[in-house]
Amino acid sequence: MSEDAVEHHEWESSPWPLVLSVGILFFAPFAFSMYFVYDSLFMSVVCLGIGVPLILISVIGWAKESIGPINMYTKEQGLGTPAMPLFILAEAFIFIGFLVAYWVLRLTADVWPPEGSPHIGYTTPIVMTIILVSSSITMHFAEHKLEHDDRKGFIGFLVVSIILGAIFLGLSASEWSHLLHGGFTTSTNIFGSVFYSITGFHASHVVVGLCMFLAALLMALSGSISKTYVKSISMYWHFVDIVWFFVVSQVYFW
Amino acid sequence: MSGSKGGIGKFLREWIFTIDHKRVGILYLIGSLAAFAVAGLMAMLMRIELSSVGPTITDPNTYNVWLYFHGAAMILGFQIPALTGFFANWLIPLQIGAKDVAFPRLNALSLWLFWMGIVLALLTFVVPNPPDIMWTAYPPYSILSPGNTAFYSFTVLIMGFASIAGGVNLITTIIYMRAPGMRWGKLNMFVWCTMAAFILQLIFVPILGTAVTMISMDKYLGTTFFSPTSGGDVLLYQNLFWFYSHPAVYVILLPVLGIIFDIVATFARNRIFNYKVAVYGGVGGILLVSGEVWIHHLYASGMPNWIRIGMMMSTLLISVPVGLCVLSIIGTLYRGAIEFKTPMLYAVGFIFLFLIGGLTGIPLALAALDIFIHDTHFIVAHFHYVMAVAGTFSIIGGIYYYWPKFTGKMYNETLGKIGFVITFIGVNITFFAMFFVGLEGMPRRYFDYAQMPQLEDGQRLVTYGAFILAVGFLIILISWLHSLFAGKPAPDNPWGSKSLEWTTTTPPGPGNWPEVPDCEDFDPYGYGE
Amino acid sequence: MRRRFYPLLSLLMVFGLAGLSSAQSEGGHYPTAGAIPDIVEGYNHLWREVMIDITIIGILFALVTLYFLFAYRRKRPNQEGKPVKLSKAAMLGWAFIPIFVFMADDLYLGAKGWTLWNTYRTPPENAYEIQLESAMWSWKFKYAGGVETYNELRVPAGKPILVRMTSADTIHSLFIPDFKVKEDSMPGRVTYLWFYPKEVGEHLITCAEYCGMLHSNMSGKVIAMEQGAFDSWLASEQAALTEGGA
Ligand code: HEA
Ligand code: HEA
């Protein structure tokens, strides 16, 4: 939008928020209820087929609009960094909710671990912790590089972070499939519920983080990357890392 | 509303795709009033059903779905979005001298997610096996129920996410985008109150999110959080739920108080009485105490005895900060020059209705007394007075107050006053009678009361009241439609208010002011000499 | 601070002080040791007191509001208010005096509520115990010797009754309005309530926690019988049970 738009006082608009929310409506509630409530795999896939493209289109469209001067009336680009902690505060309370549920259930249980829980090895979580912490560190370096306008260095460290994050997810998935094949499922006992939901929620945060990293990578490759965006996502990534300490210490090692 | 010439495409772009905070706000308002109208319709149907012993117009299953929709839509679809969506969005940038909110696109995303939540909630009436689990959705029933619990969970999650995004957005806006010279010490009460409400949202909504996620996981994904046979605990849900839903009532109350403060100051042409104490003691106090009282919803649920006693004391103490706010509101009238325009009538009505509703919270807070009245219509009467009536009066008063600004048209004062009088009479008949029905032992969420036929007269009175009420709301609606189509153009500042939002043009254009106003010598309550 | 406010302020303070002092003097109002405390009477007493308390507060605030609305109505067009400029002392006074008064009232009511609450939650030692298992949508009462009744809670009159409850499916809530008691029953936990049927008679039981379609139909009766009649009823039920079992 150009200077002369300001003079003519145009209403600003963007179709992407609307498209994105319609996409989310199909992607989550509709697809989920079609499959789990109304037992129709077909309709569920149809809903996903509508939802996923809508989400992708709108995210890309949104990202495109965000390059360059976003809005003539606000300092949008500058405020991402202070806004992220607020968002992280809310996110933290999601994990607090799950952890409190876990503590309450565990501390009032007669025996722990409840019958039927497998022994979960310590090696995988230790390796996962090391990987996630390293990715946090590499992300920090990436941010640092960008601060000094070293785009190449930034891309390098970012790619390393993404790879580490992906390895983390892979380990998590292989552990899940190992446990599931061993007959330990969400409904085995209360530990199964807690284990899968807490690690699952954490993993979903890793996925979100990785998506944001990919977006940053695309932006960096196309030559326009905003420093506040990178600051926010790296803040988010450190948060995911810190949450993992809680997950690991509470779920695996306690 | 300003020029939508230039064809349907332009209209679509400027309204449906808008990311301007004022238009986003108005779209919030439309959605929340739609939720109010449908949920109000359900209330009328429920009242007809309850007006006589025995099945009157429907069967228990349908009644339960109506009641589910009524409770969930009124709170999640009407009041919270009207207050933290419409008023906060539309008003806060205008009151702090910003040209828009910090993240306009995110703002539009919140709006449309809220609308998707409304769509999801309305689907209750078309899908097979609609949810019938009440807005509290206690397990195990919400897990055993044949109804579609997933819709409830997702409605809450989607609207919850919209609230969180809105909270992040507006708190950032308030902190970083105040006009030069707009210091903390002279913000409008509404800004303070709403900021406190958003802080509550950021902290507590995620907990509600985990609670409803857990019920859907239990029901559909096989987890056992709330299933005692596999190590779960049914009371865990109630604690998580009320840990959010008690603060949620202050998420409603705080902006409601903020609107009342601003209306009263304008029409009494007076400063807020003891502004600092209202902000730090009143609003701050509510913020501090609201998270430590949720057990008062669980007095009869079999929680350990000591925790019920502890939370009883903190519940009682809520009356202190709320009382400070009430004192400031009433004190603002003192030595004022009060003008009884329609918005002011609603504000005055609010004071009386809130006193009734808030003070009846005191017997509820006393665990021993609550044991008898818990889950009877006495509770229903309490929260209708304090939330459904006082809260709605504040919202309607606020809409009348800002009507000239956001539509550019004046409303008809006579119609407005008639609407007020009729609703005021209606609510008092409806909900005052309901207290007595409750004291007779009528449990809530009852489709029928064949065991207590002696309650029929009382129930009928409540129903009559509800009809008067509905007529009142109809007149309000007519007065708004009348104004939209036949209202006189409004001046920039019809009330002579000193507040910043009235200094811009009517209705405000894109960017709100041509220049960001300089607020060095500005005082939103600078009345008198 | 203006002169007009003094009467209101002193009224509020007298009220709060009176509250504090009477809380002290009535500390031990409800008998606990020995005699069986009467929940219904204690309830009615506290209820009356709270109603008086909140009515006074409500009327006080409402009258002041009405007076202000009348006295400070706009008398000529474009009249402006005359805001009070509070000095620092007045500002703090208008914060701490109300805080003190409101808290005094809260603590007073809290103390009384606490006493009654303890009565509610401490069943007398000689209470007659009955088990309850609720299910959608009926009440199953279990007596000594395996006797079971549905939706009829037969109890001996003149004896405190303790009901220990749990639930087979979802949450229900045993509500006996005449005795002012209510407690949820739920799967996986045992809860209790007690009440004291002084005389022979019948009392309604309803379910107060939403439990699905027939929630509103889930009612029953407390039937308080003479001790003798109750004993012979229980004996004959037990006999019928052993016969049936044999
Ligand atoms: C906007 C909404 C709102 C607000 C503001 C309140 C305010 C209060 N509520 Fe209410 N409440 C609800 C909405 C609200 N409530 C809802 C929706 C439910 C039911 C949910 C459900 O089950 O579905 C409920 C249920 C509810 C219960 C649970 C009842 C039960 O289920 O058994 C209790 C118990 O303590 C309670 C207490 C209070 C108290 C003490 C206040 C206090 O904040 C009130 C404070 C105000 C005053 C006291 C008046 C003004 C003050 C003065 C004049 C100062 C002097 C006064 C004194 C010193 C006493 N409420
Ligand atoms: C803000 C919230 C809110 C509002 C405004 C209302 C408004 C009303 N409520 Fe509701 N109510 C709740 C929140 C609210 N309620 C909640 C949370 C519950 C508990 C649910 C549960 O147990 O889970 C409840 C439960 C509840 C019950 C208890 C049922 C039971 O337990 O069995 C009853 C019974 O009478 C009732 C009645 C009413 C009535 C008559 C109104 C009237 O005020 C409604 C009047 C409105 C209309 C008649 C709309 C029609 C208006 C027009 C057509 C005009 C056009 C509209 C515009 C102006 C835009 N409500």
Ligand code: CUA
């Ligand atoms: Cu059983 Cu309601």
Ligand SMILES: [Cu+2]
């Ligand atoms: Cu509450």
